[in-house]
Amino acid sequence: MSTHDDKHLPARPAQDRPAQPERFENPGLPPHRPRRADLDPKAAKRAEMQVVALFTLSVIASIAFVVAYFAIDPQARAWVPGIGEMNGFHLALGLTMALSLLGIGVGAIHWAKTLMPDEEFVEERHPQASSQEDRLGAGQVLSHGWRSSQLNRRGAILGSAGGALGLFALPVVLPAIAGLGPAPRREQLFSTNWEAGRRLMIDPSGTPIRAADLTQGSVFHVMPDGFVGHAAIEEHGAEAVMHSRSKDPVILVRMNPAEIKSQKQREWGIDGIVAYSKVCTHVGCPVALYEQRTHHLLCPCHQSTFDMTDDCNVIFGPAKRPLPQLPITIDDEGYLVAADDFREPIGVSFWERERPGLLPGGNS
Structure with a gap:
């Protein structure tokens, strides 16, 4: 039995140590x-x-x-x-x-x-590089097997x-x-419920918006008229309203027209009032965070950031395309209405994105 003092004993000479076996004998296998x-x-x-x-x-x-x-x-x-x-x-x-x-x-x-x-058999270990004779033997073993x-x-x-x-x-x-x-229908990919003359309604109250009532820096989350509130469910059904909420949400902002860099952005807006899709072009999360000082829109899911003064182009994050802009105008009563549907598909990228019959000035 070893003791605490064994570590102080001198090491035994190599010739006195027991010899290590070069190989272990095959214990054998039971008879087949x-x-x-x-x-x-x-x-x-x-x-x-x-x-x-x-x-x-x-x-x-x-x-x-x-x-x-x-x-x-x-x-x-x-x-x-x-x-x-x-x-x-x-x-x-x-x-x-x-x-x-x-x-x-x-x-x-x-x-x-x-x-x-x-039948069990034991194969002796050998160097990694086999001889030609061993390779032929292996082929014979496989053939026999x-x-x-x-x-x-x-x-x-x-x-x-x-x-x-x-x-x-x-x-x-x-x-x-x-x-x-079922595969998505073409109208689901290329169109929304926005159309010329449809009013922009505050979500979720369903209140129409007068352009004259918007002050600089105002921000509203809007839906198309007829697809917000309890009346929308009674008119279109719960499934249609749910589908509308996946593709129709829009963020409406009023900025200083002098800060807007894009000519198209001015033409599709009203005196600095612009509307953009809230569906992120990365994976479809709602882009709902607006920073008034920088006019940046932020997607909270993966931090894609869009510049509202420059066609909502991507300035940070994984998104690869700008947010589509909704053309807007004013009706006879002074309320904000859509001038047309989005002129490009909203949301994440997919194949065959080109939409037939784009309106003049639309971006594809």
């Missing part, structure tokens, strides 16, 4: 026990048919998943003993996907346990396994694709 399928061709054939049956079960379950996905009402109800009532659509998808995966898993295990080679696995003579297993693995992708991929919902 042949399986029934190794000795009896009939047993091997039964195991093969069982593996094929399991893979076929997976194929049938994957097809049943696809059929259930389209044939069963998502709101259907089912009663399960011991559980009670539950969603029948989810139950059918869960059972078919489970059977599909179960057939692949159990079939692969049964295949490995009964038909694949199970392929022949001994009998895969070249059991085409049914290969075919059923390929079908099971290939079709099992359907329960995984189909919900991901079909669950995205």
Whole structure:
């Protein structure tokens, strides 16, 4: 037993230390026990048919998943003993996907346990760069393994396994694709509810805005007339109003006309009053923070910053495009109204952004 004073003892000479073995002897492997399928061709054939049956079960379950996905009402109800009532659509998808995966898993295990080679061998470690003789030997081992696995003579297993693995992708991929919902219609991407003559209404009060009442530095968040307040839900429905709030919000600001740098910005505004989409061109967050001293608009999500004195061009952050400007004018009663819809798509970038029939002076 070592003591606290052992560290003060002198080290033993190298010749007195026990010799380290250059290698460990192979302890050996237990004797190989042949399986029934190794000795009896009939047993091997039964195991093969069982593996094929399991893979076929997976194929049938994957097809049943696809059929259930389209044939069963998502709101259907089912009663399960011991559980009670539950969603029948989810139950059918869960059972078919489970059977599909179960057939692949159990079939692969049964295949490995009964038909694949199970003899163990020990390979001595050798330098990383193998000799040509060793490489040829490795090729012979692989060739022997392929022949001994009998895969070249059991085409049914290969075919059923390929079908099971290939079709099992359907329960995984189909919900991901079909669950995205319908593709957006062209009018959803290229137009909003703003149109010529539609009044700008303060959100959420729904009050119209007189141009003469706006003082320099005034800021309002506005929505199109008819799409703000409880009356909008009764007239258009909750879904239409919700969709309107995803693309119609506008921020209205009155600045000193002398500080506006863009000629187009002046033409599309009224005496320094300008209106811009609140939907950030990065990922669609609401751009709602206005700094009066610098006339900067800030997106709170990722800090994209837009200069309101210069066509709302991006001066900081990940956004790549300026905020679209809403052309505005004044109606006969002095209220601010839209002169037209936005002349470019609002929000985040997407392919085919060019909109047919842009009005003269519109930016694309």
